[in-house]
Amino acid sequence: MIDSYIWVEVKTTNNERFFLKCQEIQVFLYDVIKEKEGLKIKILEKDYKKLQKIWFIKVKKIQDLGWKAIKEKAKKYRVYLISLFIGLVFLYVISHIILSVEVIHSNQDIRFLVTNALNEKGIKKNTWKKDYQEIEKIKQEVLDMYPEDLEWLEIETKGMKYIVRVEERKIENEKNEPQACNIVATKDGIIKEMIYQSGEAVYKRNDSVKKGDILISGTIKKDEETKKMVCATGSVYAEVWYQVSASIPLTYETSERTGKVRWNIKAKNNGFHDFLFKSRLENYEEDATSLVTLFGTEFLFVKQYETTLNTLTMSESEALDKALLSVDEKISLTLDEKEEIIAKKVLKKEINNSTMNVEVFVSVLEQIGERQEFVAEE
Amino acid sequence: MHIYKTIKNFLIDQEYYIDFWQENIHIYGFKKIDALQENRAVFVLENFTLEILGNDFRVLKLTNKEILLHGNLKEMRVL
Numbered sequence: 001m002i003d004s005y006i007w008v009e010v011k012t013t014n015n016e017r018f019f020l021k022c023q024e025i026q027v028f029l030y031d032v033i034k035e036k037e038g039l040k041i042k043i044l045e046k047d048y049k050k051l052q053k054i055w056f057i058k059v060k061k062i063q064d065l066g067w068k069a070i071k072e073k074a075k076k077y078r079v080y081l082i083s084l085f086i087g088l089v090f091l092y093v094i095s096h097i098i099l100s101v102e103v104i105h106s107n108q109d110i111r112f113l114v115t116n117a118l119n120e121k122g123i124k125k126n127t128w129k130k131d132y133q134e135i136e137k138i139k140q141e142v143l144d145m146y147p148e149d150l151e152w153l154e155i156e157t158k159g160m161k162y163i164v165r166v167e168e169r170k171i172e173n174e175k176n177e178p179q180a181c182n183i184v185a186t187k188d189g190i191i192k193e194m195i196y197q198s199g200e201a202v203y204k205r206n207d208s209v210k211k212g213d214i215l216i217s218g219t220i221k222k223d224e225e226t227k228k229m230v231c232a233t234g235s236v237y238a239e240v241w242y243q244v245s246a247s248i249p250l251t252y253e254t255s256e257r258t259g260k261v262r263w264n265i266k267a268k269n270n271g272f273h274d275f276l277f278k279s280r281l282e283n284y285e286e287d288a289t290s291l292v293t294l295f296g297t298e299f300l301f302v303k304q305y306e307t308t309l310n311t312l313t314m315s316e317s318e319a320l321d322k323a324l325l326s327v328d329e330k331i332s333l334t335l336d337e338k339e340e341i342i343a344k345k346v347l348k349k350e351i352n353n354s355t356m357n358v359e360v361f362v363s364v365l366e367q368i369g370e371r372q373e374f375v376a377e378e
Numbered sequence: 379m380h381i382y383k384t385i386k387n388f389l390i391d392q393e394y395y396i397d398f399w400q401e402n403i404h405i406y407g408f409k410k411i412d413a414l415q416e417n418r419a420v421f422v423l424e425n426f427t428l429e430i431l432g433n434d435f436r437v438l439k440l441t442n443k444e445i446l447l448h449g450n451l452k453e454m455r456v457l
Contacts, residue, residue, distance in 0.1 A: 016414045019437050023411050029440040 004045045005030065005065040011038035011058040018057055025050050096129050099160040099295060110168050113149060117142045123155065123162055126295060160293070180229040183216035183369040185209045189238030192365055199232025209238065215369050236369035239342060242362045244330060246323040250354045251313050255285065260306035269297040281306045316356070320349065323358040331362055339366045394423050396454075402438070403430060403447040411445070419447065420457075427457040 012018045018039075022029060027050050031042035038058075043051070045068065051059045064072055074081060101123060103111045118124065121138040130138070139153050152167035183199065191207050199216040203209055215236045220228040265276035266288060284304040291299045314322070324344060331341055341364050348359040394407025405421055405428070412420035412427070416435050421428045435449035 015437075019414045019440060020411055022440060023442075026442055028442065029437065031439060032437045034436055 003066075004068040005042055006045045006048060006061055006068075007063040007065065008041050008043060008048065008051065009035075009038055009060045009062050010041055010051070012056060014056070015039065018054070021054055022051075025054075027051060094160065097160060098123075098125060098127050098129055098157075098162055099293060100125050101162045101164065103164040103166060105166045105168065107168060110149065110166055113146060114142065114153070114164060114166050117145055118155075118162075118164065123164075129157060179231065180218045180375070181231040181371050181373045182214045182218045183232045183234055183236060184372045185211055185213045185215055185236070185238070185368050186370045187211055187238070187240045187366070187368045189240040189366070189368055191215070191236060191238045193237040194234065195236075196232065196234025198230045199234065209368075218374065231373075232371070234369065235367050237338065237365055238368045240364055240366050240368065242331065242364060243347070243359060244327045244362055245357065245359045246326045246330070248314075248319045248323045248326065248356045248358070250316075250319055250351070250356060251311055254310050254312060255283065255307040256310060257285065258306045258308055262304045262306075264302045264304060265291075266300040266302045267297050268300060275302070279304060283307045283309060316351070319356040320346070320358065323356060324360065327358075327360045327362065331364060335364070335366065339364065341365075396428070398451060401448055401450060403449070403451055404445075405447075406444045408443055408445070416449075421445070429455045429457055431455070 010018065019029075027043060027047040029041050029043060033040040040062070042065070045064075048059075048061060051057070063069075101115065101118060103114045103118075105111050105114070118138070121141060122130065123135075123138060135155050135157075139155060143150050143153055147169075148171070149169055150166060151169040154165040156163045156165070183196070188210050189208075191203050191205055191209060194201055194203075194205070194215070196216045199218050200220055202214050202217050209215065216232040216234050218230050218232040219226055220230060260281070262279070262281055262284075264279060266273055267276065281304055284306050287303045287305070288300040289302075291301050293299070324346075327344065328341060335341075341362060343363040345361045346358060347361050348357075350357050392407070394405070396406075397404040408421040408423050408428075410422040412422055414420075414435075414437070417431065417433045419430050419435055421430075430447075430451060431453040432449050432451040435447050437445065438448050439446040
């Protein structure tokens with residue numbers, strides 16, 4: 001047991017007698033301060049009782065020192081100390097726990113493969129963080145498990161998350177280039193442009209072709225005699241036609257913010273979400289900011305802006321413009337960079353039950369050539 | 379404890395010593411205090427008795443064989 005010191009106040013009329021008595025009863029004085037009303041003395045706590053037995057002095061404990069003082073202070077500030085301890089434990093836990101594992105790769109199969117392999121090795125969510133050596137070992141083990149699929153793997157610890165970057169191993173397959181092939185038309189149309197690297201053009205610009213016609217032949221002829229069989233390569237752009245219909249309602253709804261804003265907290269987990277507080281707005285738009293993610297649940301701070309819905313009616317010309325725009329969008333979805341809409345013509349327009357129905361004839365510049373193999377004759 | 383005692387014996391090999399500096403008087407190794415007044419103090423050591431005279435003597439520290447006094451020392455005698 002560690003001896004604690006205390007400060008005592010001693011009142012006596014005869015200091016000399018007191019010191020001699022202390023010497024006699026073996027009470028050691030570790031600090032003596034003379035004050036107006038007496039002496040302030042630092043002694044061992046165990047000697048306090050000895051001093052109390054001296055009849056010609058008045059002694060009073062004024063302060064605990066050492067271990068006992070620490071105990072007293074700890075008792076006094078126990079709420080703060082317990083909070084600090086819990087806080088430190090919490091900090092330790094959240095800085096040593098992994099709440100999600102993100103595998104970054106464009107190929108879903110590789111992501112699935114790596115996620116499963118890491119899961120087996122203990123790299124998964126809601127687990128303790130692993131040290132550097134262990135992560136390095138797991139990396140090597142996963143690479144050894146799939147030598148044909150994985151080239152390189154990196155596991156980065158970022159906060160409470162593992163970010164796994166993977167490089168797929170690509171083994172180049174031998175190219176199986178067909179021996180002989182033609183470029184044939186996939187649609188009816190009028191040829192506008194022809195670009196070819198091998199083969200022989202059968203049609204020229206502004207020629208009309210039908211679906212299935214050979215556009216670039218893989219048979220190289222000279223004086224009506226077949227000289228060589230090649231695989232024709234190239235692109236053929238032709239004007240093709242579509243008849244597209246679109247329906248546009250003449251009335252539409254718009255929402256307008258009223259200026260009323262409410263705040264809320266949203267908890268989101270695996271596609272499901274719920275608000276912490278009851279929403280008091282009937283119609284609203286929301287603006288969410290992520291706060292924290294705990295054990296797979298994301299908490300978002302949400303600002304809800306109240307809105308009112310207004311019903312508006314379009315004019316006929318506005319509806320037609322919108323219908324044509326819709327047709328453009330429909331066609332454009334299937335076109336690449338070089339392909340484009342050449343012209344549009346409204347064939348039919350009618351209004352029925354507040355809806356405008358439109359039929360549009362569209363001319364499109366489109367690549368119609370498709371490679372087709374054929375067996376080369378001896 | 380044995381190591382502590384051995385080291386202490388090695389470092390403090392005198393039976394007593396008396397130091398003065400500024401207005402402090404340090405006496406180590408006394409057996410008994412015979413008097414401890416404001417102008418006079420008497421300490422019984424192993425082979426002699428030490429009397430110190432002065433004024434405003436005041437105890438700063440006191441243990442079983444060691445004392446630290448503060449005051450104006452004027453005279454010191456071996457009785």
